Amino acid sequence: MTDAPAHGFDTLQIHAGARPDPATGARQTPIYQTTAYVFRDADHAAALFNLQEVGFIYSRLTNPTVAVLQERIATLEGGVGAVCCSSGHAAQIMALFPLMMPGNNVVVSTRLYGGTVTQFTHTIKRFGWNAKFVDFDDLDAVKAACDDQTRAVFCEAIANPGGYITDLDAISAIADEAGVPLIVDNTSATPYLCRPIEHGATLVVHSTTKYLTGNGTVTGGCVVDSGKFDWSASDKFPSLSAPEPAYHGLKFHETFGALAFTFHGIAIGLRDLGMTMNPQAAHYTLMGTETLSLRMDRHVENAMKIAEWLENDPRVDYVTYAGLKSSPYNKRVEKICPRGAGGLFTFAVKGGYEACVKLVNSLEIFSHVANLGDTRSLIIHSASTTHRQLTEEQQVAAGAAPEVVRVSIGTENADDLIADLDQALAKATA
Numbered sequence: 001m002t003d004a005p006a007h008g009f010d011t012l013q014i015h016a017g018a019r020p021d022p023a024t025g026a027r028q029t030p031i032y033q034t035t036a037y038v039f040r041d042a043d044h045a046a047a048l049f050n051l052q053e054v055g056f057i058y059s060r061l062t063n064p065t066v067a068v069l070q071e072r073i074a075t076l077e078g079g080v081g082a083v084c085c086s087s088g089h090a091a092q093i094m095a096l097f098p099l100m101m102p103g104n105n106v107v108v109s110t111r112l113y114g115g116t117v118t119q120f121t122h123t124i125k126r127f128g129w130n131a132k133f134v135d136f137d138d139l140d141a142v143k144a145a146c147d148d149q150t151r152a153v154f155c156e157a158i159a160n161p162g163g164y165i166t167d168l169d170a171i172s173a174i175a176d177e178a179g180v181p182l183i184v185d186n187t188s189a190t191p192y193l194c195r196p197i198e199h200g201a202t203l204v205v206h207s208t209t210k211y212l213t214g215n216g217t218v219t220g221g222c223v224v225d226s227g228k229f230d231w232s233a234s235d236k237f238p239s240l241s242a243p244e245p246a247y248h249g250l251k252f253h254e255t256f257g258a259l260a261f262t263f264h265g266i267a268i269g270l271r272d273l274g275m276t277m278n279p280q281a282a283h284y285t286l287m288g289t290e291t292l293s294l295r296m297d298r299h300v301e302n303a304m305k306i307a308e309w310l311e312n313d314p315r316v317d318y319v320t321y322a323g324l325k326s327s328p329y330n331k332r333v334e335k336i337c338p339r340g341a342g343g344l345f346t347f348a349v350k351g352g353y354e355a356c357v358k359l360v361n362s363l364e365i366f367s368h369v370a371n372l373g374d375t376r377s378l379i380i381h382s383a384s385t386t387h388r389q390l391t392e393e394q395q396v397a398a399g400a401a402p403e404v405v406r407v408s409i410g411t412e413n414a415d416d417l418i419a420d421l422d423q424a425l426a427k428a429t430a
């Protein structure tokens, strides 16, 4: 399919990036299970290696199955290009890598996926990078945290684990003023519920492991570029604006314009970091994207019913779902994610840590796993698992206090899920 913009989301999620296989006419995108691609001749090979011609060389960099997924996600997000990689965490490194040098920092929200808090607190320090954690509801604090070493601002659209909604328009205005890109992790929202680029994001990252694949089969990640940032406006981003020695002094921004970040991601990021998505994973994720909107509508409908039921249950202290009128984030739903607040939220069980552990042990339909965005309903007690590495203060700031469980509501019958929660709460609070 060519020119996308005229088509609706449901059409694009099936067709964007894909066309019948030119060799065989295969209607479904084939899994190109190959490492390398034959050059037409020596001149063709030279042009590919000089980035003068776009084509396939070696599957660490590009693969036709992965390329379809890249184009599909870029289209759904309203970006100009995307680079897929091996996991959501790989996507975060791939997004920061062209921006950061030793001594630079990224200003990040305290409300993040637990693994991201750990990656940003400890691991990126090994690269000489630093993360400054700030409450993103405090706009003055975000502004104050941006200094002359800041190279990006990072947050989640619908944030883990509580389903909190970030005011992306306000945050992107601060990033603009600081002259740095806003990176939004759109994993929990998906482009069906939220399109961060329309709210000023420069880059969007995904764990495609979650809703985009949709059934807990493969890990993957993606970085989408809006194509809107001027990398040459300052000397802050030399990887994109200055001559690149490994390509004979080529300047990515000058040469590739709006596609500079995407080309850099492939030609430098995947080439040298090697966090490549494999074609099998791309295939499963392509299958998933075809039904994304259908699933997300059901995730949202079920989450709303279950959150309302829990909120009215005396065994529950509070529910954080932003779709509830009682949520302080409810007023942002209309602006940021008008089709609904997603399928992810937390609730606090009367009886604290012990009751949470009993609840998790007593559920029958809900699975106790460290994952989200599956058709199956999932539950986790964050404080004893995903957020275990954090201090109690960090747990509370992240919305993963000890008395709280996180649910990822699946697409089963809502009545069955409510009955399961009902029997497990009875055991947990007996």
Ligand SMILES: *Cc1c(COP(=O)(O)O)cnc(C)c1O
Residues within 6 Å of the ligand: 087, 088, 089, 090, 113, 115, 116, 156, 160, 185, 187, 188, 206, 207, 208, 209, 210, 219, 220, 221, 372
């Ligand atoms: C799962 C997740 C990640 C990490 O993705 P992986 O594919 O597990 O590496 C990052 N951000 C969010 C919001 C996630 O849910």
